Amino acid sequence: MWDDCEWEPLEPQMQDLPKSEGRTQESQQENEEKSTWGGWGNWGLSSVLSTATSLTSQVSQGITNVLETGIGAPDPAELARINKLEKEKIKTLSETTTGDEHLEKPILGFGLGNLVQGMTKLVETTSTKVISGGLDTLETIGKKTMEVLQENDPGLKKKRAFLKLDDDKPILSQVLRDAKEKAERENKELEKKHFKKKANYETLFDDHQGLVHLEALEMLSKQCDIKLQSLLESASGAALNDMQETLDQIKELCELPEEDEEENLTTNEIKEILETAVSEINVKITYDRLISTWQEIEDWLAKLNLKICNKNELHQQAIESLAQLTAIAVEQFHKAGELLLIKEHRSTADEAVALEQLTTTLTTLIGIAAARFSEKLNMIVAEGSEKEEINSLITNVFFEAANSSSYIQDAFQLLIPVLQVGAV
C-alpha cells in the first residue's frame, strides 16, 4: 500500500480536507516563524550555519506540524474519515502521476540544498501518515533519525517499513548501516569518475565499533522493555499505578534540557564532569579513552600547519574525530547499560541524573570539536569557488556533529528502560 505516490507533497491535498485540517495548517505556518531547534544555537556560528540551520528548522517545523496535528487530533471517527479521504486522493494521484522520477530525484540529490527540499517534502507527507498512526509513532520518529532517514534512503524503502507501524520500532543501527552502505556505493561511483573519496561518517563510526555497540544496546534496551511490559501486565490496581508512576518519573528525570547554555568547557573541566558522573552511576565504566582521544585531537589541531594541510584532509580529520568520539561515547553507554543490569544495589534516580549529565557533557564536547575544526577550516585563505567549497565542508562538519550528538542522545534514550528495570 505504500506506493511512491503517497509521498506527494501535502499542500494541494490539504485544501480539500475538512476544517480541522485547515486549522492545523494555520498553526503550522505560525510555527514556521517560531521554530528553532535547540541544539544548534550553542555553536554560535550563525553565518556558517545558514544552510544547516534552515535544514533543521525545516525538520522541526515538520515535526511541530506532526505534533500539533497529533495532539489536537480530531476524534478517531473523524481521523478514519480523513484517512479514507486521503487514500482516495492517493488513488487518484497514482493514476495521474508519472511514477517515481519526480518524487525521488530531489531526495536522491546529494547536495544539501536538494536534501532540504527532499526533506521538507518527506516530513510533510510523513505527517499525514503519522496522524493515522497516533502519538506513539511520534516517539519513534526522533528528530535526528528523521534526518538520517532523509539523507540515506534512496528508495524510501526503510521509511516505508518504518512507518508501517505494525512492525518493530525503527532500528537506528540499521538505519546507520544502510546509510553507510549507500555512501560506500556512492564512493565507488565517485571513484570511477575520478572524484576524491568522501569522508564517510557512518563507515568511520562502524570502524570504531560504534555501530555494533549501538546495535547491542538496542537489543539490551528492547529486552528491558519486554520485561517491563510483562511486569505491567501482571500488575493491577494500586500496584500497577505505582509502577506506572515510577516508570514515568524516571522518564521525566531523563528528559534532556531543551536548549543547552553556550558552554565552552576546557578539557579538564570536561574530564572532571565525566568522572564525577561516572562515580555517581557507580559502575565500572571509564571515559579515559575518550579524553585521551580528545587530547590527541587537540594536539593535532594545535600543531596543524595550514600551509601544508589542505581543506579536504582537514575535513577528513574532522569527520574521523567526530565518529571516533561518538563511537567511544556510545560504547561506554552500552557498557553502562550492561553493568547497571548486574549491579546489586540500584539507585535509579542518581543513575538517571548522572547519565543525563554524561549525555549533555558529551554532546557539548562534540560541539566544541566541531567548532574547533571549522575555525581551522575558516582560516584557510581562500577565494572564489574555494571559499564556497570550504563553506560547504564546514556545513558538513556541523551536520555530522549534529548527527553525533543525536546518536549520543539516542543511546541515552535506550538506557531509560535499563534504568526503569532497576526501579521496579
Next chain:
Amino acid sequence: MSYAYLFKYIIIGDTGVGKSCLLLQFTDKRFQPVHDLTIGVEFGARMITIDGKQIKLQIWDTAGQEAFRSITRSYYRGAAGALLVYDITRRETFNHLTTWLDDARQHSNSNMVIMLIGNKSDLESRREVKKEEGEAFAREHGLVFMETSAKTAANVEEAFINTAKEIYEKIQEGVFDINNEANGIKIGPQHSPTNPSLPGAAGQGGSQGGGCC
C-alpha cells in the same frame, strides 16, 4: 571495505574457557595469556574469502560469567553462527554444554550453525575431556566439532572459517533466507539489488559537490 555477506557470530561457553583468546587469535593473530574478564559482550571483525566471495565475520564475544547470562542471552538473536566453547582441561565446562546449547537454541534462530569447540588442546597433559567425548556430543546434537588451541593457533582459523562455510552452504541451499536479517546474514553493499536511479544520483552528487561534503 566492501563485502558480499556479513555473518554475525556469537561465542558462548563457561567463563575461562578461552572465548576472548580465540577471538583475539582469529582477528589479531596473537595470544594473550592473561585476559580481563569480558563485560557483557565485546566485538571483533574479520574479512574472509569463501568461494571467491568476501565475507565479513562480525563476532560477538559474550561474557561467560553467570551474572551476565541473562544479558548475553539478549544478544543471541540474529546470529548466523555460534562457537560453543569448552575447556578440555576442565570437565565441568564440558558438563555445562547442554545448558548452553538449550539456551542458544531457545534464543536464536533454528538454522544457526553451531560449532562445538574443545579449546586448550595444547594442554594435553592436563586433559580431562577426551576428544571422542566431544565428537560424540557433537554427533548427538548435530553440531560441527573441533579441538583448538588459542595459544598455538591450532585449528583456530579452521573453526571460524568452517562455520562460515557451513553458513554459506546453507545460503546456497536456500535454507537461510538472506533477506531476513533475523538470520544473522546481511548482504553487502555491492550485492544489494541495484536501485536503477542510483548511478544517476551519485553522478549528480559528484558534479555538484566536486568531492565536498
